[in-house]
Amino acid sequence: MPRFTALPTHLVDAYRAYGPDAFGNPPERSTSDGDGTPCRHCLRDVPKGEDMLILAHKPFDGTHPYAEVGPIFLCAADCERGGGPDVPEILTTSPEYLIKGYSTNDRIVYGTGVISPTPELPARLEAIFANPDVAYIHVRSARNACYQARVDRDG
Numbered sequence: 820m821p822r823f824t825a826l827p828t829h830l831v832d833a834y835r836a837y838g839p840d841a842f843g844n845p846p847e848r849s850t851s852d853g854d855g856t857p858c859r860h861c862l863r864d865v866p867k868g869e870d871m872l873i874l875a876h877k878p879f880d881g882t883h884p885y886a887e888v889g890p891i892f893l894c895a896a897d898c899e900r901g902g903g904p905d906v907p908e909i910l911t912t913s914p915e916y917l918i919k920g921y922s923t924n925d926r927i928v929y930g931t932g933v934i935s936p937t938p939e940l941p942a943r944l945e946a947i948f949a950n951p952d953v954a955y956i957h958v959r960s961a962r963n964a965c966y967q968a969r970v971d972r973d974g
Contacts, residue, residue, distance in 0.1 A: 821944045821956070823862065823910075824969040825901045826876075831860045831893055840874035841888045847873045848895060857909035858894045862901030862968060864909065870895035878957065878966050879925050886925070889965050906940060907968060915961040918943060918970075920953035928952045934961050944970055 837845040853867025865871040872893040879886040901907050910916060918940070920931035931953060935943040940958075947956055956970040 820904045820973050821941075821948060821970045822904055822973050823902050823907050823958075824971050825862050825907075826859045826878075826893075828860070828900050831900075834872055834874055834893060835895065835897075841877040842875045844875070846893070849873055851892075855912070856892045857912070857967060858898060859891045859909075859966070859968065860893055860900055861898035862907035862909050863898075864912065865892055865894050876966060878969065883925065885921075885927055887964075887966070889959075889963075891966060902968075904973065909967060910940060910958060911937060913937060913960065913962065916940060916967065917959040917961045917964060918947065918956055919959075920947045920950060920956050922952055923954040931956075948972055 834846050840846060849871055851865035851867055851869050851871045856865040856871055858865050872895050875888050876891040877886055877888040915934050915936050918933055918935050920928040922928050931947045933943060944956055947953055958967045
């Protein structure tokens with residue numbers, strides 16, 4: 820069973836201390852309207868009226884042609900790191916998601932990218948992991964291509 824993996828707490832803590840984002844800027848502070856503001860640490864929407872951070876995130880080490888950068892939200896206040904075998908809350912709020920597999924050297928494994936209807940997400944993830952070249956999967960918004968979460972092989 821695949822495991823959903825949130826951003827590491829040490830990285831989120833650095834952003835909360837206004838450490839630089841992927842473009843070297845401090846995170847922007849805003850207030851959640853409660854609709855479509857998924858925190859990439861707790862893997863839940865930032866509650867309406869709560870402070871949140873908006874920043875550019877690159878879910879890869881280093882720079883290379885496949886190291887996509889995009890906007891993400893984080894709870895400004897401490898939150899418990901999410902993740903595990905169950906589909907997280909933030910991946911249940913949209914009708915579909917873009918998923919694609921990556922190799923151990925952080926390159927897209929061609930032929931794995933697909934727009935998955937939300938109810939089919941677990942089965943589609945399993946199908947991508949059937950390819951032995953896939954080390955992990957990224958889930959992104961199908962509408963805005965924003966990074967949502969990483970999915971790792973269990974074990």
